[in-house]
Amino acid sequence: xxxxxxxxxxxxxxxxLIEEAVSASSPAAVQRRPSxxxxxxxxxxxxxxxAGAWGLWQSNPGAGTxxxxxxxxAGGDSGGxxxxxxxxxxxxxxxxxxxxxxxxNTRLTAGRTVTWDFAPGSYEDGSPRQWGxxxxxxxxxxxxxxxxxxxxxxxxxxxxxxxxxxxNAAVTVDSGGTGFSVLSxxxxxxxxxxxxxxxSTWNLAPPDEWADYQALLADGEYLSRAxxxxxxxxxxxTVYQFTDFxxxxxxxxxxxxxxxxxxxxxxxxxxxxxxxGMSWDADRGWCQYSYFVPDGxxxxxxxxxxxVLGDDIGDYVLQGYxxxxxxxxxxxxxxxxxxxxxxxxxxxxxxxxxxxxxxxxFSLGRGQESPFRYLSQAQYQGLVWQLLEQYxxxxxxxKDRYSDGRLDEILMEALSQERVLYLSFPxxxxxxxxVTVAASFWKAPSYxxxxxxxxxxxxxxxxxxxxxxxxxxxxxxxxxxxxTDTIEIVRQNLGFDLENxxxxxxxxxxxxxxxxxxxxxxxxxxxxxxxxSTGASLASFTSFxxxxxxxxxxxxxxxxxxxxxxxxDPLCVQQGTLPERAANLVPSPHQPHRPAVPPKLQGRPxxxxxxxxxxxxxxxxxxxxxxxxxx
Numbered sequence: 001x002x003x004x005x006x007x008x009x010x011x012x013x014x015x016x017l018i019e020e021a022v023s024a025s026s027p028a029a030v031q032r033r034p035s036x037x038x039x040x041x042x043x044x045x046x047x048x049x050x051a052g053a054w055g056l057w058q059s060n061p062g063a064g065t066x067x068x069x070x071x072x073x074a075g076g077d078s079g080g081x082x083x084x085x086x087x088x089x090x091x092x093x094x095x096x097x098x099x100x101x102x103x104x105n106t107r108l109t110a111g112r113t114v115t116w117d118f119a120p121g122s123y124e125d126g127s128p129r130q131w132g133x134x135x136x137x138x139x140x141x142x143x144x145x146x147x148x149x150x151x152x153x154x155x156x157x158x159x160x161x162x163x164x165x166x167x168n169a170a171v172t173v174d175s176g177g178t179g180f181s182v183l184s185x186x187x188x189x190x191x192x193x194x195x196x197x198x199x200s201t202w203n204l205a206p207p208d209e210w211a212d213y214q215a216l217l218a219d220g221e222y223l224s225r226a227x228x229x230x231x232x233x234x235x236x237x238t239v240y241q242f243t244d245f246x247x248x249x250x251x252x253x254x255x256x257x258x259x260x261x262x263x264x265x266x267x268x269x270x271x272x273x274x275x276x277g278m279s280w281d282a283d284r285g286w287c288q289y290s291y292f293v294p295d296g297x298x299x300x301x302x303x304x305x306x307x308v309l310g311d312d313i314g315d316y317v318l319q320g321y322x323x324x325x326x327x328x329x330x331x332x333x334x335x336x337x338x339x340x341x342x343x344x345x346x347x348x349x350x351x352x353x354x355x356x357x358x359x360x361x362f363s364l365g366r367g368q369e370s371p372f373r374y375l376s377q378a379q380y381q382g383l384v385w386q387l388l389e390q391y392x393x394x395x396x397x398x399k400d401r402y403s404d405g406r407l408d409e410i411l412m413e414a415l416s417q418e419r420v421l422y423l424s425f426p427x428x429x430x431x432x433x434x435v436t437v438a439a440s441f442w443k444a445p446s447y448x449x450x451x452x453x454x455x456x457x458x459x460x461x462x463x464x465x466x467x468x469x470x471x472x473x474x475x476x477x478x479x480x481x482x483x484t485d486t487i488e489i490v491r492q493n494l495g496f497d498l499e500n501x502x503x504x505x506x507x508x509x510x511x512x513x514x515x516x517x518x519x520x521x522x523x524x525x526x527x528x529x530x531x532x533s534t535g536a537s538l539a540s541f542t543s544f545x546x547x548x549x550x551x552x553x554x555x556x557x558x559x560x561x562x563x564x565x566x567x568x569d570p571l572c573v574q575q576g577t578l579p580e581r582a583a584n585l586v587p588s589p590h591q592p593h594r595p596a597v598p599p600k601l602q603g604r605p606x607x608x609x610x611x612x613x614x615x616x617x618x619x620x621x622x623x624x625x626x627x628x629x630x631x
Contacts, residue, residue, distance in 0.1 A: 086463075086491055086515035087456050089446035092208045094158025094418070095463035095513070097217075098470040099139050099437065102152040102227060108429060110472040111140045114464055116443075118518070119483035130486050130520035132445055133462065138438040141472070143429035154183065154223070155423040155439040156469065158213065161383075162415045165369035169441040171425050182374045183422040185226040186386055187413075188216055191399050201399040206418040210463045210513050217420070217469035226422060230382035232345040238308040239347055242274075244336040245302070247293035247320060254323040257333050258290035259306070261316035268311045269393060271405040273351055274304035277324050278404055287313075290326055293333060299362055303354050307347055307407075345381075352381045355411045371415055383414040459490055464514045466507060477507040479514065491517040 096114055117134040143149045159167060161184070171180050189212070191201035207213055216222050240259075247255035256277075262285045263270070270287065272278065277290040294302045306313075320333025356377070360370050372380070387410050388394045392402040402410060429435045445460030467474055479494055481503045489496055494514050495505040507514065 086493070087446075087448075087459065087461055087517060088209055089456070089459075089461050090448045090452060090454065091446060092206070093444045093446045093461070093463075094207065094213060094420075095210045095465045095468075096135055096137060096443065097156040097158070097213075097420070097465055098467060098474065099137070099439070099472060100154050100156065100223070100470040101472065102154055102424075104471050106149055106151050106471060107143070107145055108149060108151065108472055109142045109144065109475050111142075111476045112474060113138045113478040113480060115480040115482060116462060116516070117482045118487050120486050120520075128486070131460070133443050134440065135443045136438055136440040138436065139472075140434050140436050141427065141429050142434045143431060146431050148428055148430045150426060150428040153425050153427045153437060155180075156217075156420050157423065157441060158188070158207075158418065158420055160416050160418055161371040161375050161421070163444075164371055164374060164421060167441040167443075169423060169439065171423055172436075172438045172440075173425070173427055174436055178425050180423040180425040183226045183424050184375070184379055184383060185222050185420040185422070186383075186390070187417045188213070188419045189417070191391070191401060202401050204401070204413075204417065210465060210515075213420070213465070214468055214512070220469070222420065223422070223469065226420075229378075230386055231378070232348045232381060232385040232388075234343045234345050235309065237342060237344050237347060238312050239340045239342055240306040240308070240313075241338045241340070242291075242304040242335045243302075243338065244334075245293050246332070246334045247295070248330065248332040249293070249295045252322050252330060253295070255293045255295075255330065255333055256290050256321040256324050256326060257293050257335060258288050258319050258321060258326050259316050259337075260286070260288045260319065261313045262286050263313055264311060268313065269309045269405070270313070271307040271309070271393070271407055272305070273307075273407040273411075274301045275306075275406070275408075276300075277326065278406070279326075288326065290321070290324060292324060293320075293335075301354075301358055301408075303351070303358075305347075305351075307344070309344070348381055348384055349377070351407060351411065352377060352384060356380070359415075375415075380414065384410055387414055458519055459517050460519070462516045462518075464516075466509055466512055466514070468512065474509060477509060478504060479507055480504040486521050487518045488521055489516065490519050491515070 098112065099110065101108075115136045115138070117136070118130070119134070120128045120130045121132075123129050137155070155171065157164075157167060157169065164182070169180075171178050189204055189206035192203050192205040193200045194202040207216070242257075242259075245257070247257070249255055258277075265282055265285050270289075272289055275289045275291045278288070280287045289306060291304050292298060292300065294300065318333075318335070318337070320330045322328040322330050356370075356372050360372065364370060384407075387402070391399045392410060393405055423439060427435060427437055443462065445462055447460055448454040448456045450457050464479065466477055479496075481496060481498075484498050484503060489498060492515060493511075494507075494516055496502055496516070
């Protein structure tokens with residue numbers, strides 16, 4: 001089993017634990033169809049994403065309790081089992097969490113006030129737009145002790161690294177702005193099949209209600225892991241880099257190059273980056289990796305490498321083809337192959353740096369901020385290794401989604417996956433005194449896709465949890481609404497009454513979860529016919545090239561999360577238009593791929609360069625324009 005052998009290579013687990021893991025789960029080797037086929041099929045599948053999502057929503061036993069026709073609730077039973085009587089939306093934005101601290105038993109008490117500001121934004125042409133809310137979560141921290149108490153305050157937000165800059169988060173201590181760092185929790189969701197109930201794990205399954213976060217955060221382990229430093233191991237690897245590409249593009253606009261070789265599947269594992277296709281025959285050890293030859297026009301990475309763990313691949317064949325199907329051989333396709341020996345930690349470091357360069361060059365639209373403004377390279381590399389270790393080929397139970405060893409998806413989804421991020425900043429509360437701490441940020445709502453046919457289209461949902469994951473002794477909590485002239489409340493369990501001017505309510509600390517569902521009033525924002533938010537973490541950068549996600553201009557620097565007028569709505573596929581990729585959509589893998597017939601291997605020489613472990617400097621990325629591993 002691959003996982004068993006990789007554990008042995010890394011020295012991460014002793015033999016008895018490996019034996020136990022293998023006996024508990026022994027997935028058979030999978031014949032993988034080319035990744036380029038999978039990605040193209042993903043785009044095609046987006047044509048039915050709304051219908052599919054609507055079907056899943058209908059099949060969810062907790063979905064849609066209540067209807068828009070119900071009277072707005074002044075209160076309601078939320079129950080203590082983690083499920084809300086509010087709507088289970090197709091796109092869930094996560095709740096507003098309470099402040100916590102890295103330390104336990106601080107003896108600090110806290111009074112809390114959460115305010116949703118529904119002042120409308122505007123489109124670039126100045127027309128009004130009602131989407132999302134500005135949230136201010138304020139605390140009065142009181143220290144009853146005789147001595148001052150200094151804590152590392154942590155404010156959780158549910159988002160992805162890709163969307164974190166849109167929050168425009170800010171922290172104040174005693175009304176003065178303060179800086180913060182960001183700790184990153186791991187992927188907050190799970191995995192699911194690709195539409196066939198076969199137990200496969202090809203698709204992401206992000207959290208879809210507050211109870212998912214309750215299960216994630218309740219025991220404190222998620223936060224503990226977020227505070228740990230994670231780094232890839234210094235395991236030896238052999239790296240093959242492909243550069244100096246040439247092909248007859250004037251005749252074949254999808255000219256493809258493939259590298260073919262045989263391995264012992266029990267002795268060799270191959271990871272890839274920058275390759276569009278992959279086929280293999282597990283029984284015979286035959287492997288073929290292919291990529292569209294860069295032409296200077298197609299927006300895709302020129303960093304193309306194979307990373308070999310265990311026994312080297314030996315001889316290989318390079319062959320040009322007319323397209324990604326690798327059926328029609330053509331002449332005139334060439335490249336230079338360089339072989340190096342280094343470590344997994346070093347090559348992931350270089351790939352992460354190269355990915356950042358390419359992402360910031362191609363994927364950011366007008367006025368967008370890079371997540372790497374907040375995400376350090378050390379953090380990013382740790383998140384990539386975390387995905388590999390927990391869900392990829394280094395896991396005892398690798399997920400189907402990552403079973404082909406494509407690092408492109410791992411690097412992309414380390415940015416796009418939903419997770420909890422923690423704004424981290426120090427606070428000192430004097431003996432017998434109090435300090436006011438507030439976090440403010442733009443909060444995207446939960447919603448149903450405009451093209452789903454759901455009766456809840458147009459609703460915007462907001463959740464709040466009162467104590468989940470907090471170390472503070474919360475003494476009282478208040479919720480408030482401001483700028484409500486352009487909204488109506490459809491469902492809630494908070495107790496607001498806009499008609500009678502009740503816009504501030506006290507919360508019951510015994511109630512773990514509150515919800516609020518609003519609808520913009522007629523004329524306040526009617527341009528979201530197929531409602532979406534770029535905060536949905538769709539396509540960012542793939543081996544097909546980066547996807548620009550242009551933001552809407554936001555008055556006053558307050559981001560609103562939607563594309564500019566005229567730009568495509570990434571969650572609504574209209575006739576004749578397809579986004580390049582949805583990060584959480586992969587079609588069923590069970591279609592047969594091209595027959596894998598091992599070619600006659602030729603003793604073709606390779607360009608070999610032995611490098612010491614420190615022979616590949618991260619500085620090479622900038623000196624060669626983000627092209628990965630330097631010669």
